Amino acid sequence: MAESHVDLGFIEKTEPSKLTCQQFPSKVGGKPAWLSLSPLPSPNQLQCSKCSAECIFLLQVYAPVEEDENAFHRTVFVFLCKNPDCHQPNSQDPFVVVRSQLPRDNDFYSSEPPTPMTPAPTKGDKLCVVCGISGPKCCAKCHSRSYCSKEHQTIDWKTGHKKNCSESCEDMTTDSSQILFPEYELQIEEEELEKEEEKSEAEKKDELRSFLDSDKANSLLPDCSPGDLEKMSNQSTDKVFLKFRKRLEHAPDQVLRYERGGNPLLVSGENKPDDIPKCTCGAERQYEFQVMPQLLSHLGVDRMEASIDWGTLCVYTCSKNCYHGNQYQQEFLWRQDYSNQV
Ligand SMILES: [Zn+2]
Ligand SMILES: [Zn+2]
Ligand SMILES: [Zn+2]
Ligand SMILES: [Zn+2]
Incomplete structure (x- = not known):
């Protein structure tokens, strides 16, 4: 993605096979398509800082940085807590952002571009069968299913594993639809604006x-x-x-605006983002992309979680793009809501 203009993200229904990690997708909902496959962020790292529940995958943006050989592949992931009580105006507590980068020659993927036939990588941490984050716990009886947390093990047990435990159940899928957001591809296109003459x-x-x-x-x-x-x-x-x-108005369906090093389009003149913490490497963080309120209508949250809502979510990442091998680096999300006067 070039840096001198804004790219927009649009929601698209697509084949799940296009959204696997070896295809390096940008996507919304479903389970994360991790970039580095080990070590994944621990379940603790993806906990809500308010209620300590496991955050659920919201979206990921595949955004390599051409001039950086350690960011030949680069993906930024956003997670959020689904507990409506944790979502207070202008509070980033229920969000977690992590960034992963890999050079062209890496431990998981071929150095050649993927084709639709590229097989899934064989290496990687065990994943929670319910939500797709790292799953260090497993079923004590059959040892064949992994979980991020007791809560998700309980969900799996109640929704079918109770019946199938002890049978060979590696390939059984869990009905995670109550937990995960609906899955979409995130298609990225350049923003087109008609030239506006100076108006009186x-x-x-x-x-x-x-x-x-x-x-x-x-x-x-x-x-x-x-x-x-x-x-x-x-x-x-x-x-x-x-x-x-x-x-x-130029593209009312946009759910994402991307302009690494640019400026977010604010929804309000109040509560501006002027206190962005530095990266742990010491470098300043810079704006990278923002999630638009239009995404909410695709998530089914109006129905389920009445108070999950936002004006815009702005993601800030390390300006130096610091590289930590296969480790994930935590980044920062800043949330802005509509002003109270509205
Ligand atoms: Zn929470
Ligand atoms: Zn889980
Ligand atoms: Zn079992
Ligand atoms: Zn950094």
Whole structure:
């Protein structure tokens, strides 16, 4: 991905075979398609810092950095806690981000580009059969199924393993649909903007007025009356919000914006990201991508977890792209919600 422009991510239903680790996918939901296959982040590293539950895989972005031979392959993974109580406005507590990088010659994959026939790598840590993160625990009776946690072992036991334990059950799949998010490919395309001429203030005002009168304003912000919008447009905070909405009009289905080293498109002028912690290597972190609120409608959370919600999730990664061999490096997610006035 080039760095001078924004790339957008769109959701696409696709064959599960295109989303395996050896295809180096960008994807949403299902189980993570790990890049380095050992050592994986421990279940502890992927715990919610609020309630200590195992976080669930949300998405991953495959984003190699051309000029860095240790980032020939590079993927950033985002996990979140599904406990609605952990999701407070502007709080990053229920999110975990990790980054993995590999050189072209590495312990897991061929140095040649993958084909649809590329076989799955044979090396790697055991995975939790329920959620797909590292599974250091196993069923004490049959020793053939691995789990990240007691909770997920219990789920597997109740949803079928109780019946099948002691039979040969390595290949049995668990019904993880209650746990995992629906799985999609994340297709990355360049953002295209029509060239906007400099507009006069009067033209801008007219435009805003007709936008506010249109159905579009309603569909972009259904729980907001046109009066609210009018009020908003007079406040500086909400100019940021209107800019956000305006930019999205070019491609309303985008679920991700990618611009490593660029700037996120904020949803509000309040609570700006000015306190991003440095990487453990000592380097500053820089903005890499943001997850848009449009993704929520594809996750089935409206139905299940009423309060999982966000304005935008901005992921910041090490500007030096520090390399730790096959180890995963923790990165930082900063969450911004719509301002209270909305
Ligand atoms: Zn939690
Ligand atoms: Zn698990
Ligand atoms: Zn068993
Ligand atoms: Zn670093």
